[in-house]
Amino acid sequence: MAIDPKIQAAINQQINHEMTAAYNYLAMVVYFEQINLAGFAFWMRKQHEEELAHATKLFQYLLDRGGKVELETIPKPSSEFGSVADVFQAALSMEQQNTASINGVYSLAKQLDDYATLSHLQWFLDEQVEEEKTMEETLGLIRFAGDDKSALLTLNSQMANRPDEGAQPEG
Ligand code: MG
Numbered sequence: 001m002a003i004d005p006k007i008q009a010a011i012n013q014q015i016n017h018e019m020t021a022a023y024n025y026l027a028m029v030v031y032f033e034q035i036n037l038a039g040f041a042f043w044m045r046k047q048h049e050e051e052l053a054h055a056t057k058l059f060q061y062l063l064d065r066g067g068k069v070e071l072e073t074i075p076k077p078s079s080e081f082g083s084v085a086d087v088f089q090a091a092l093s094m095e096q097q098n099t100a101s102i103n104g105v106y107s108l109a110k111q112l113d114d115y116a117t118l119s120h121l122q123w124f125l126d127e128q129v130e131e132e133k134t135m136e137e138t139l140g141l142i143r144f145a146g147d148d149k150s151a152l153l154t155l156n157s158q159m160a161n162r163p164d165e166g167a168q169p170e171g
Helices: 005-034 038-064 084-111 115-145 149-159
Strands: none
Touching (some): 005 084, 038 084
16 A cells, blocks of 8 residues: 555654754764763764664665655754753653654554554654653663762763663564
8 A cells, every 4th residue: 555645754754853863862972972971972872873773764664665755954963061961851852752753653644544654653652662761760860970970980881881772672
């Protein structure tokens, strides 16, 4: 069944959101590199790669459905942050917006009885639960560390142990 133009447009927009997230995470890598928190920088690099993979997944889905991919402009991200906590607060907000965006595509697919898209988006819904949980937990730990620099450095070391996406169980 040919993909509905409305779903096609929504998926193209979602590809842009994933690419925008990837670019913002890369900007966060820049911030952490600048302040020499290599563990956090490494972790954000992984996050960047994950978002690229999300965009590619949707890109491939649209092609598989015989749809037309349209790549839109990615807004310029900022590498200016007030603190480590600010970075993770921004990341959490971004993920919450992304969840809302995926929910919107899901809702549209439901209205249009597009079962294949609903099935494909299921993975993204599960992924978003994971993303928001991770950001909230990490933000919690950073806030707990507060002004304790040695606690933050311990956290920085731990962040360097993030496994590859392929090594993580998929939701
Ligand atoms: Mg994503």
